Each structure stands twice: as structure tokens, then as C-alpha cells.
Amino acid sequence: FAFATQAYGADSVFTTLPLATVETAPLLVSADMRDGMDLSGEWNWSIDPYRSGIAGFHGEAPNRTEQRWLDIDVRKALAQDNRELFEFDLDHDRKVRLPGSWLAASPEMRHYQGLVWYRRHFDSPAGRKGRYFLRFGASNYATVVFVNGQPVGRHEGGFTPFAFDVTRLLRDGDNQITIGVDSAATAATVPPPVTDWENYGGVTRDVKLVHASDTYVDSAWVRLTAEGKIAVDAHLDGPAAANQPVQLKVAGLPFDLKGRTDAKGNWRATATAPRALIRWTPESPKLYDVTVAAGEDTWRDRIGFRTIERRGADILLNGKPVFLRGISMHEEEISANPARVITPENARALLGEIRNGLHGNFVRLSHYPHSEVMTRMADEMGLLVWSEVPVYWMVAWSNPSTLATARNMLAENILRDRNRASVVIWSVANETPVSDARNTFLRTLIGDVRRLDPSRLVSAALLVERDKAAAVPTMTMADPLADDLDIVSINTYNGWYTPDRLADLPKSVWNLPADKPLIFSEFGADAKAGFHSPDGMQKFSEEYQAEFYRKTLEMADRVPTLRGISPWILKDFRSPRRQNPDFQMGFNRKGLISETGHRKQAFSVLAEYFARKAGEPK
Numbered sequence: 001f002a003f004a005t006q007a008y009g010a011d012s013v014f015t016t017l018p019l020a021t022v023e024t025a026p027l028l029v030s031a032d033m034r035d036g037m038d039l040s041g042e043w044n045w046s047i048d049p050y051r052s053g054i055a056g057f058h059g060e061a062p063n064r065t066e067q068r069w070l071d072i073d074v075r076k077a078l079a080q081d082n083r084e085l086f087e088f089d090l091d092h093d094r095k096v097r098l099p100g101s102w103l104a105a106s107p108e109m110r111h112y113q114g115l116v117w118y119r120r121h122f123d124s125p126a127g128r129k130g131r132y133f134l135r136f137g138a139s140n141y142a143t144v145v146f147v148n149g150q151p152v153g154r155h156e157g158g159f160t161p162f163a164f165d166v167t168r169l170l171r172d173g174d175n176q177i178t179i180g181v182d183s184a185a186t187a188a189t190v191p192p193p194v195t196d197w198e199n200y201g202g203v204t205r206d207v208k209l210v211h212a213s214d215t216y217v218d219s220a221w222v223r224l225t226a227e228g229k230i231a232v233d234a235h236l237d238g239p240a241a242a243n244q245p246v247q248l249k250v251a252g253l254p255f256d257l258k259g260r261t262d263a264k265g266n267w268r269a270t271a272t273a274p275r276a277l278i279r280w281t282p283e284s285p286k287l288y289d290v291t292v293a294a295g296e297d298t299w300r301d302r303i304g305f306r307t308i309e310r311r312g313a314d315i316l317l318n319g320k321p322v323f324l325r326g327i328s329m330h331e332e333e334i335s336a337n338p339a340r341v342i343t344p345e346n347a348r349a350l351l352g353e354i355r356n357g358l359h360g361n362f363v364r365l366s367h368y369p370h371s372e373v374m375t376r377m378a379d380e381m382g383l384l385v386w387s388e389v390p391v392y393w394m395v396a397w398s399n400p401s402t403l404a405t406a407r408n409m410l411a412e413n414i415l416r417d418r419n420r421a422s423v424v425i426w427s428v429a430n431e432t433p434v435s436d437a438r439n440t441f442l443r444t445l446i447g448d449v450r451r452l453d454p455s456r457l458v459s460a461a462l463l464v465e466r467d468k469a470a471a472v473p474t475m476t477m478a479d480p481l482a483d484d485l486d487i488v489s490i491n492t493y494n495g496w497y498t499p500d501r502l503a504d505l506p507k508s509v510w511n512l513p514a515d516k517p518l519i520f521s522e523f524g525a526d527a528k529a530g531f532h533s534p535d536g537m538q539k540f541s542e543e544y545q546a547e548f549y550r551k552t553l554e555m556a557d558r559v560p561t562l563r564g565i566s567p568w569i570l571k572d573f574r575s576p577r578r579q580n581p582d583f584q585m586g587f588n589r590k591g592l593i594s595e596t597g598h599r600k601q602a603f604s605v606l607a608e609y610f611a612r613k614a615g616e617p618k
């Protein structure tokens, strides 16, 4: 991992600890349904902007003479004698609630990007037996973990889960966890340093000590196939994983599938779905309690059964054409000082705006994997989901470690959410400039999606070429990647970033593949809530944004292959690139709702459009 070496030095804990990947670490699929100890709550913390905890002042490795890994611990030990100088003392430093980004922790942390240490203690579970895993929902961006002073491992990537088996590191009574999280992006990270959203550093999702038996179901994937069968793929880990009797049950259905794992602990089986099976749809999002029993362990999930396919330019849900009435969304709760903590309540509120407010059936969870709380809520509320990885704008296409990071992130995302009926599209990139290196990079990711989950559709948000000589806006899909995708998705900002008159948008000409579904994955215009322009012509006014929506929707309706839209964006969101002092003030204002929940005029334009679409024959 070249990136880590550049940023931290070759022998830093950020480069030498074992790296958790889908190949090397426990997957613990559906970990949120397992027993365990929630480690949310108060943690001590300290900033470390010069990374003193991992290196000396000339960049040398920390003092390892006492078999310690972190200078922060060496200094604490010295401090037993009060005549000694010490500079970190995590056990007595400030406290903050995790999960939650440090950006919201205190005013001076608002723009901090770098290394932060966290520590907490917990009492070991009584009568320990079986296995214990430390599982992180997400930690942004690079993370190192220590338990009782011993190195456990590290992880790269800010939006996907990872876990470590810590069974042998736990001790009776008091246990200590130390986490270092470094949010700094480099030219080799995914995403790269320049994006259009706030980088919320820190432990942003749950940390849990998960308990399982010695042999347990590490991953399971249960779904309805296009042929109408229920299929299961499961993997057991542990001493009794091989040739183990296993059983899949779906509560409430006459369905009971038995089998045995192979020598590697894998089980793959299919059986005809019972006639009584009720399919998951946005209108009636039926979920079943599903179990995979194996020896002492029972894996649990709540799963909806549906199919998703492409036929020509149509997207078929359960065999029927569907139009995706959606909107894009960043992972920000409705709050003036977001810490990016997605609770079931705020997931319900955000998706409720889409489902009930806008009459939508679809959400683009941009530009990175959102919390599993969100995808579970989408399952429950009946919203179709576009899920993506932050391969955004300009990543280091030729850097093998960047590709390795992106592939692992994509795999972690897919393995986490393959059981979610709501997720119908995996997207591999957003607005990436065409080049041979980029095409090779993205084709590798597309291949990974097809290998890990051939049951869903693959897309990427692409850019089009504009004919500069044409009298009316004329756009052509010239990106060779379109051939590799199931759905062609386009971001378009004519009338906002271009001088086009809104009145001309409906006359636009689109040269697109005729046999593939099109999604306008983005279009939008900024508006400051409460700012009005009587003639509707001033950018940043609610009137201009509303008219932009009217004309763009009129344009979209004339594209014959259009099968969905996810305009930009549900809510205003923080972005350091948006510093217009009159209207933006650090926010991208393309939301239909302000950061505090005010609905702008364009909200009802889209709501009326979707209400009409919902009533149209497909």
C-alpha cells in the first residue's frame, strides 16, 4: 500500500499492522443482527496533528524498547513518576461520544483533517467462551487498532465495515481499546483530496464487540434468483467449518433447505421458492426473518425477495418495467451541525421525505457506501437503492495500491449489502475523465461486481460530450465505458454550470445508446432557502431552481430510453468548495431542502412530477 507508506513512513503502525481486507479479515455479514457489546458512548480523545504517537520528531519509529507500539503509551508509562515529562495522557483527556465525526465535537475541530486518538475501557464479558470480534461500521479514513496495548490491525477506507478477531487479546476485568483514525486524503486515496463534500473524519458508525461461537457463519447471502429460486451462499469459519450440517429457514414460509458445507466451509444451494412467497416491492416491502443454522451458531437477517433485470432499455423489477423516481442524497442527518451519525430515526426522516414527501421510490446514496442503518431502512420503507463507491473525479488510476483500495472497498460494500432487497444498482464511479488507465481501472471494478453479485445491475455516473457548434444543446455519450454497463447514467448541469437559457433545455438533443436504460443520475441548481427573485431569473433563488427543475424534467421526458432520475440533491450539504458569501457559506445549496429542513419551491415541482409518473402506465 504505497499511499500509506508515503503518508506515514515505511515502519509506522499505519503501514506495518496487518491490513483488514475481505481476503484477510472476518466479514461478519449482518453483524448488526448479532449479540455483542455496544461500545458506543464516551471515549477519551486527543488530536495528534504531527502524528507524534507513531513517529519521533525526525520521523523515526516510536520507542519500541518496552515492546510498546505507540509513543502515546510510552509517555504515559513515564508519567507514573511525576518528575518525568509526558505529552499524551489519553485516559485523562477530553471525552466525546462515539460514533460521530470529530468535526462536530468542538468548534476548533470543525476543519481538522489528520490523526486523532481515541481510547476507552470496558469490562470483559463474564464467562467468556467462543469468539469475540471488534467490529467497526465505518471509520474515516485510515484506522489502527490496539487492544490492551497490543496491535490488532489496520484498515483503509472510510465508509465500509471491518472486523478483527480479538478473542486472545481480551483479559478478565478491565480492557482497553486504543484507536488511531487519520482522515487526511492523499493523491492515492479513495476518494482523493478534492471532492465536493465535507470530509467527516473519525469513527462515524457503531463499534461493537461481537460474540459468536468458535465455528460461526461468517457470511451468508440469501436471495431470489431470476429463475424464481431461493439461493443461499454461506461460509463458515472455525475449527468445525468443514462438512458441517447447515439449514436455511425462512420464517412464515413452508421452506426449509438442508445441506452440508464442503471441505472449505462453503455451502451453496438453491431450491424452488414456495408459491406463498410474497415479493418485496416499493409499494409493499415485505421482509422475512431468515436464519442459517450451523452447529452452535445461527445467522440471522431480515430479507426481502425480488428480482431486478435489464431487458433492452427497460429495468424490470419482479419482471415488470419500473421507472426510478428518485433523488440523490449525501449521508447527512437533518441538523445544523451534522456529525454524520445515521440513527434509525434520522434515516426514517430522510427516506420519508423521499417516499412520502416526493412520492419517490428510489434513492441514490451518493458518493460512498452509506450506513447499514440506511440500507436496512430502505428495505423496510420500500425504496430502491443505488449504492456506490467514492471513485470520484480524479483518482490515481495507475497506482496499484489505489486500485487495491477501491476493489476492497467495493467488495466490503457488496458483501455487506447483498442481502438488501432495496439495493438494485452497484455504481463504480462518478464523473471520471476518460483515459486508458481509467477505463482499465473501472473495468476491473465492474468485473468484481459481476463476480461478487451477478444478480444486480451495474452503472457509473458518466459525463457526455457537448457539441459546441450546435444551435441547441446537443450531447453525445462518447464514453467507452457505457458498453460495459447495464445502465447508462449521466450527470447534467445545463442551465446551471452552462449559459443555456432554461427555456431552451427541452429542445436538447441526446445521442445515446438506444438499447440501454438511461438514468439522469444528477441534475440540479443551487438555491438559498428563503431567497427570492421576482422575475425568476437570478441564480441562487428558489424561483430559478424551481424553473430549472420544470425545464429539465420537460427535457428528460423527451429522452426515449429514460428509466429513472436522481436529481442533485435532497438536502443542502457542507462542502468546502462552496464559499460564495451571500448564498453558499460553505454549503452546496442544490438541496430541495435546506440543512435545517426548509422545503424550497423546487421540492413541490419534483413531487408533482413524481406523483404524475407514479400514475402513468409503464
Ligand code: GCB
Binding pocket: 196, 367, 430, 431, 491, 522, 568, 588, 590
Ligand atoms: C456533480 C458531482 C456532485 C456535485 C455536483 C455539484 O456533478 O457529482 O458531487 O456536488 O455536481 O453540485 O456540482
